[in-house]
Amino acid sequence: MRKQHVITISGAGSARVPALVGTLVNYKERFPLSKIIFYDIDKDRMGLMEAYNRLVLKCRYPKCQVVFTTDEEEAYRNTDFIFCQMRVGKTSMRSLDEKIPLRYGLVGQETCGPGGFAYGMRSLGAMKQMVEKVRSYSKDTWILNYTNPAAIVALGLDRMFPDDKHILNLCDQPFSLMKSYSKILEVPQERLRARYFGLNHFGWFTELKDTDGKDYFNALRSYLKNHDFKPFNAEQRSKSWLDTYVRVNKYMKLLDEYIPTTYMQYYMFPEEIVAESDPNYTRAEESRDSREKDVFDICARAVGKDNMDGLDMLTNSVFGNLMVEVAESIAYDLNNEFIVMVKNRGIIDNFEPEAIIEVAGTIGKEGAMGYPYGTIKPFYKGLMEGQYAYELLTVEAFMEEDYTKALMALTLNRTVVDPSKAKAVLDDLMAANKDYWILR
Ligand code: G6P
Ligand code: MN
Numbered sequence: 001m002r003k004q005h006v007i008t009i010s011g012a013g014s015a016r017v018p019a020l021v022g023t024l025v026n027y028k029e030r031f032p033l034s035k036i037i038f039y040d041i042d043k044d045r046m047g048l049m050e051a052y053n054r055l056v057l058k059c060r061y062p063k064c065q066v067v068f069t070t071d072e073e074e075a076y077r078n079t080d081f082i083f084c085q086m087r088v089g090k091t092s093m094r095s096l097d098e099k100i101p102l103r104y105g106l107v108g109q110e111t112c113g114p115g116g117f118a119y120g121m122r123s124l125g126a127m128k129q130m131v132e133k134v135r136s137y138s139k140d141t142w143i144l145n146y147t148n149p150a151a152i153v154a155l156g157l158d159r160m161f162p163d164d165k166h167i168l169n170l171c172d173q174p175f176s177l178m179k180s181y182s183k184i185l186e187v188p189q190e191r192l193r194a195r196y197f198g199l200n201h202f203g204w205f206t207e208l209k210d211t212d213g214k215d216y217f218n219a220l221r222s223y224l225k226n227h228d229f230k231p232f233n234a235e236q237r238s239k240s241w242l243d244t245y246v247r248v249n250k251y252m253k254l255l256d257e258y259i260p261t262t263y264m265q266y267y268m269f270p271e272e273i274v275a276e277s278d279p280n281y282t283r284a285e286e287s288r289d290s291r292e293k294d295v296f297d298i299c300a301r302a303v304g305k306d307n308m309d310g311l312d313m314l315t316n317s318v319f320g321n322l323m324v325e326v327a328e329s330i331a332y333d334l335n336n337e338f339i340v341m342v343k344n345r346g347i348i349d350n351f352e353p354e355a356i357i358e359v360a361g362t363i364g365k366e367g368a369m370g371y372p373y374g375t376i377k378p379f380y381k382g383l384m385e386g387q388y389a390y391e392l393l394t395v396e397a398f399m400e401e402d403y404t405k406a407l408m409a410l411t412l413n414r415t416v417v418d419p420s421k422a423k424a425v426l427d428d429l430m431a432a433n434k435d436y437w438i439l440r
Contacts (some may be wrong), residue, residue: 002332003083004007005031005174006035006036007035007082007083008036008075009036010039011040011087013046013090014025017049017053019320020319022313023323026194026315030328034341038270039070043070052304054066055306056212056313058306077138078135080141081331085127086147088122088123088126089433091292092116093436094283096114096118096429097115098282098284100425100432102277102429104269105427107415110148110149111149111201112190112415114199115369116151118432120149120153120156120398121436122433123148124152124153124436125398125436128152143168146172146329149200151200154169154341154356154393157169166367168233168341168368170341171200173263173433174339175318176231176232178192184223185208185220191210193273194207195207196360197348197359199355199387201261202267204259205258220259220420224248224252225253230245238291251268313414329362329364330367336362338362340361341368344356344357344370345357348373348380349375352388353435355388356394363371365397367385387414390409390413391412393412394409401437402439402440403439406439
């Protein structure tokens with residue numbers, strides 16, 4: 001049997017956790033665990049899912065020890081992998097991140113634009129503290145970070161902990177898009193190989209072949225110009241996500257060279273997106289009323305039960321599968337292929353060596369390795385230079401508490417552009433986030 005591990009789920013109050021637990025159960029031969037530590041600073045929120053998570057593990061993973069804790073030391077002292085998906089400020093701050101920009105006619109999104117900036121500043125503070133704590137116990141524990149905005153968190157952690165070899169930042173969106181491509185093309189996802197480049201939530205697919213070398217890229221490009229793009233799990237998605245996918249079609253009708261990540265639209269069509277947004281009901285409320293409600297309802301049904309009769313095991317989410325497959329690939333040095341976030345250092349030869357880029361690559365015991373990409377063309381390079389400068393100035397604004405850098409960052413962001421709007425939105429975000437970050 002493969003060596004067993006201890007994992008910590010940090011941010012165990014996330015509604016994504018029950019499906020992650022389901023994947024851990026399904027992968028118990030591939031990634032066997034002796035113990036799972038559920039950790040969150042919000043006991044009540046974690047508690048909403050505790051009975052359910054305990055019941056699933058008791059029935060389906062009886063040999064695995066289970067701990068629920070709000071104690072940082074218990075969470076981080078003796079553990080091999082930390083699966084981290086904290087949301088600093090929870091849904092109520094997400095809601096403000098999305099609504100404050102809309103006051104100024106700017107995109108209100110959790111990871112892109114001013115909302116992503118504010119969230120990034122919150123996440124950087126909490127992640128810095130977390131990494132320091134974990135490293136006070138061990139330098140070997142792997143921190144698999146899904147905390148958003150991953151582009152900013154990854155860059156910030158690289159700058160704050162340049163010698164740390166055991167932090168890996170993850171995003172499931174390229175993985176999820178490939179699942180959708182696989183359904184459209186009717187080719188199993190395991191057989192698809194992509195070339196991809198960009199920054200996280202800011203990239204493009206540039207090639208798609210199967211393992212025999214058959215090329216599907218042109219077929220997919222023409223499909224996306226002529227048919228509505230739907231996520232593979234469209235039935236489970238709420239309206240805003242379906243709208244998000246369909247806007248990829250709009251981009252492809254204008255610029256069809258490469259296939260963009262769904263997040264590109266916030267930078268390409270900000271006015272249209274703002275016009276369609278409801279300033280009082282954004283994704284924060286939509287996700288609370290849909291996915292979160294469904295998960296909490298199922299979890300509530302587990303209270304007081306001692307078997308799974310009549311209760312489904314949540315599993316097979318893109319997020320959960322990615323986290324577990326990445327951990328497995330590190331733990332047993334499998335060097336499986338993923339789309340990874342890594343330091344550039346020549347992977348894209350005409351782009352900032354110190355940037356954290358997103359490309360196809362492998363993951364093994366040394367972490368993520370990107371495949372060499374080569375040279376990128378001026379259009380993409382131009383877009384990425386601006387976005388990277390925005391990310392870098394955001395990280396520097398956080399580290400130096402520098403207001404001017406923050407203002408420059410937001411002015412550079414394609415969803416903002418006008419420095420007077422950047423200042424207005426920054427001042428409001430700063431007031432709303434006064435418990436989390438400051439600028440001088
Ligand atoms: C994708 C992105 C994640 C993001 C999530 C938001 O999976 O890659 O970075 O957190 O979508 O989803 P939600 O349903 O909460 O809007
Ligand atoms: Mn992501």
